[in-house]
Amino acid sequence: MVTNKNCVLRLSRYKNALHRFKSLGFFKIFSSYLADAVGVTSAQVRKDFSLFNIMGNKRGGYVIEQLIEKLNDILGKNEVQQVVLVGAGNLGSALLKYKNFEKEGIKVEAAFDIDPAKQNSKMGVEVLPLERLVPFIKDHGIRIAILCVPDIAAQQTFDLMCKAGIKGVLNFSPIELKVTDGCIVTNVNLAVELENMIYFVNAQDKAGQAALRDNEEGISAIS
Amino acid sequence: MVTNKNCVLRLSRYKNALHRFKSLGFFKIFSSYLADAVGVTSAQVRKDFSLFNIMGNKRGGYVIEQLIEKLNDILGKNEVQQVVLVGAGNLGSALLKYKNFEKEGIKVEAAFDIDPAKQNSKMGVEVLPLERLVPFIKDHGIRIAILCVPDIAAQQTFDLMCKAGIKGVLNFSPIELKVTDGCIVTNVNLAVELENMIYFVNAQDKAGQAALRDNEEGISAIS
DNA sequence: TAGATTGTTAATCGATTAACAATC
DNA sequence: TAGATTGTTAATCGATTAACAATC
Numbered sequence: 367m368v369t370n371k372n373c374v375l376r377l378s379r380y381k382n383a384l385h386r387f388k389s390l391g392f393f394k395i396f397s398s399y400l401a402d403a404v405g406v407t408s409a410q411v412r413k414d415f416s417l418f419n420i421m422g423n424k425r426g427g428y429v430i431e432q433l434i435e436k437l438n439d440i441l442g443k444n445e446v447q448q449v450v451l452v453g454a455g456n457l458g459s460a461l462l463k464y465k466n467f468e469k470e471g472i473k474v475e476a477a478f479d480i481d482p483a484k485q486n487s488k489m490g491v492e493v494l495p496l497e498r499l500v501p502f503i504k505d506h507g508i509r510i511a512i513l514c515v516p517d518i519a520a521q522q523t524f525d526l527m528c529k530a531g532i533k534g535v536l537n538f539s540p541i542e543l544k545v546t547d548g549c550i551v552t553n554v555n556l557a558v559e560l561e562n563m564i565y566f567v568n569a570q571d572k573a574g575q576a577a578l579r580d581n582e583e584g585i586s587a588i589s
Numbered sequence: 590m591v592t593n594k595n596c597v598l599r600l601s602r603y604k605n606a607l608h609r610f611k612s613l614g615f616f617k618i619f620s621s622y623l624a625d626a627v628g629v630t631s632a633q634v635r636k637d638f639s640l641f642n643i644m645g646n647k648r649g650g651y652v653i654e655q656l657i658e659k660l661n662d663i664l665g666k667n668e669v670q671q672v673v674l675v676g677a678g679n680l681g682s683a684l685l686k687y688k689n690f691e692k693e694g695i696k697v698e699a700a701f702d703i704d705p706a707k708q709n710s711k712m713g714v715e716v717l718p719l720e721r722l723v724p725f726i727k728d729h730g731i732r733i734a735i736l737c738v739p740d741i742a743a744q745q746t747f748d749l750m751c752k753a754g755i756k757g758v759l760n761f762s763p764i765e766l767k768v769t770d771g772c773i774v775t776n777v778n779l780a781v782e783l784e785n786m787i788y789f790v791n792a793q794d795k796a797g798q799a800a801l802r803d804n805e806e807g808i809s810a811i812s
Numbered sequence: 813t814a815g816a817t818t819g820t821t822a823a824t825c826g827a828t829t830a831a832c833a834a835t836c
Numbered sequence: 837t838a839g840a841t842t843g844t845t846a847a848t849c850g851a852t853t854a855a856c857a858a859t860c
Contacts, residue, residue, distance in 0.1 A: 367792050370827070374788050378781045379765070396841070404765070408841095409829055416843060424842045425836040442787040449783070460683030461779070466763055470780040509790060510783070534790040536783060540689055542602070542627070548793055552786045554777065556684070557693040558601045560672070560733070560759055563775045564665040565597050567732060567757040569590050570771060593851070619817070631817095632853050639819060647818045648860040 368417050374441075376414055379404045381437040388430050396427040447472045448508050452523055453515035454479040454493045457538055461512060463489050474512075476502055480519075503530040512536045524551075591640050597664075599637055602627045604660040611653050619650040670695045671731050673755075675746055676738035677702040677716045680761055684735060686712050697735075699725055703742075726753040735759045747774075 368374065383403040387395055397415075398408040415422070420436050422428040438444050451458055454477050461467075462477055477493045479485060485493050494502065502508070511532045515523050520539035525546075527535065534550045537543055540558070543551050591597065606626040610618055620638075621631040638645070643659050645651040661667050674681055677700045684690075685700055700716045702708060708716050717725065725731070734755045738746050743762035748769075750758065757773045760766055763781070766774050 367796055369792075371785065371789075372827085374785050375781065377788075378784050382763070382765075398841090407829065409831090410827095412841095412843065413828075422842060423836070424834075425840060427841070440788065441784050442791055443784070447783070447787055456683040456686040460679040463679040464779065466780045467783075470784070472780065472783055510787060512783075533793070534786045536779070536786060540605070542605075548797075550786055550789050550793065552782050554779070554782060556687065556759070556777070557689045557695065558598065559775050559777060560670070560690075560695055560735075561601050561664050561666070561693070562594065562597050563757045563759060563773055564670055564733060565600075565663065566594075566773050568665055569592075570756070570773065573590055574771075595851085621817090630853065632855090633851095635817095635819065636852075645818060646860070647858075648816060650817070 370417075373414055373417065376404065376406065376410070377418070377437055377441060380411070380414070381434060381441065381443075384430050384434050384437070388434070392430055394427045395430055395433070397422070400428075443471050445471075447510060448475045448506060449473070449510040449512055450475055450499070450503060450508050451477040451491075451512040451514065452479075452496075452499065452527070453513065453519075454481075454484045454488070455514060455516070458512075458514035459484075459488055461514065462491050462493075475506060475508060478502075500526060500530040503527065503532060507531070509533040510536075512538070514538045517541050593640075596637055596640065599627065599629065599633070600641070600660055600664060603634070603637075604657060604664065604666075607653050607657050607660070611657070615653055617650045618653055618656070620645070623651075666694050668694075670733060671698045671729060672696070672733040672735060673698055673722070673726060673731050674700040674714075674735040674737065675702075675719075675722065675750070676736065676742075677704075677707045677711070678737060678739070681735075681737035682707075682711055684737065685714050685716075698729060698731060701725075723749060723753040726750065726755060730754075732756040733759075735761070737761045740764050 380400060383400060384395070387403070397411040401408040401411045418436070418440055420433065449472060451461060451474050454462065458477065458479070462474060467474060474491050477488070477491050478496050478499045479493050480496045482495070485495055487493070509532060511527050511534070513520060513524060513527075513535050517539050520537070520541040521543060524535060524537070524543045528547055528549050532549060535543070535552070537551050537553050540555050542553070545551055603623060606623060607618070610622075610626070620634040624631040624634045641659070641663055643656065672695060674684060674697050677685065681700065681702070685697060690697060697714050700711070700714050701719050701722045702716050703719045705718070708718055710716070732755060734750050734757070736743060736747060736750075736758050740762050743760070743764040744766060747758060747760070747766045751770055751772050755772060758766070758775070760774050760776050763778050765776070768774055
């Protein structure tokens with residue numbers, strides 16, 4: 367089993383790039399072309415495929431259609447992924463309208479909110495009362511949830527979902543959820559992403575200024 | 590200059606944990622406590638701090654207040670970060686209402702959209718016509734942008750922003766932006782995050798089943 | 813002081829890259 | 837066949853962890 371997160375993320379990127387190649391009319395592809403398209407080395411591509419036992423043809427490269435099929439299989443895209451969304455506030459209701467989920471074979475089966483005012487049908491997805499969350503998860507065998515509740519409610523809602531059988535949670539709250547069982551949590555913390563980016567922007571600025579300074583020193587040293 | 594992205598992400602997590610310790614009335618903290626709070630080793634904590642020349646007191650640990658101050662400084666949180674948001678559709682307008690940005694000292698100075706119907710004031714942030722984006726960035730010296738436009742418009746909007754002087758972009762479109770200058774792009778691709786999580790959920794399932802199977806084989810071999 | 817914690821060096825671990833035999 | 841590309845092994849690179857001298 368491959369546990370390298372970056373490697374799995376690359377598979378998604380390969381898949382997306384392959385769709386573009388396919389739509390351009392390509393039938394086969396070499397590792398080096400795919401590598402260029404996603405900005406990695408060709409050795410990386412072949413190594414990644416090799417880890418998942420994906421084999422190409424020596425001299426002939428990889429058949430795009432077969433490659434997409436295998437990647438879809440690994441990434442669970444050959445079946446519709448049923449998810450529930452909990453918390454239909456600003457972000458939650460925006461995600462209910464997010465087109466890309468459907469495009470990517472992700473079906474939000476239902477949404478849940480504690481506030482009766484939000485309990486209605488938004489863009490075809492029912493928003494149900496929170497009491498119905500646990501039975502719904504059990505009845506439909508849902509394993510994946512998107513968590514968009516206010517910070518204060520995040521941990522208790524998470525615990526509730528885990529007990530009901532949820533195995534993976536995409537967590538939009540800035541809380542670090544305490545995980546007791548084997549549930550997999552992916553945090554999407556927008557403030558932290560921005561913070562991180564700002565650090566690198568500032569760092570690049572400083573590096574640029576330092577380079578300029580060094581350069582001037584160099585010049586003055588020469589002159 | 591530290592270029593390890595994971596390390597910088599950990600700084601954010603240390604900072605958040607330190608705020609919790611502070612609110613509990615703590616004044617000083619040892620690396621091992623902080624490590625436990627964010628789920629890393631104490632060696633990791635000390636190493637990370639050491640990389641940024643953050644020093645504690647032998648035997649006395651770190652003074653929380655000073656530590657927060659230094660982390661804020663590194664992460665650019667001692668000044669308000671001015672950002673613009675482009676694309677006030679579902680996701681964009683949800684982000685305009687997102688409370689956490691303000692809490693974290695991130696100020697959305699203005700939003701921009703090509704659709705006149707969206708050009709109004711949402712929750713105190715003006716949504717302006719797209720023509721005003723470039724002059725606004727230049728006039729206000731904005732360096733950070735949040736990109737929420739439809740896929741088809743992502744690249745051209747990005748190019749526009751870069752030319753105007755934007756140095757960092759939080760990209761919500763599933764497009765891999767082609768970067769020519771030194772602009773830093775952070776992609777937030779929700780479908781890919783879900784895809785990745787689904788892989789690990791399935792992998793865990795399979796591993797669990799395999800373990801069960803091995804166990805049964807073990808038992809039958811014994812009996 | 814004795815004991816405990818830091819800061820840093822060295823060791824380990826894991827991921828990426830390079831290189832090349834196999835082979836189409 | 838000759839040439840080019842794969843699949844994999846070995847080498848490199850970078851990040852994490854362990855260990856321990858310095859020291860409060």
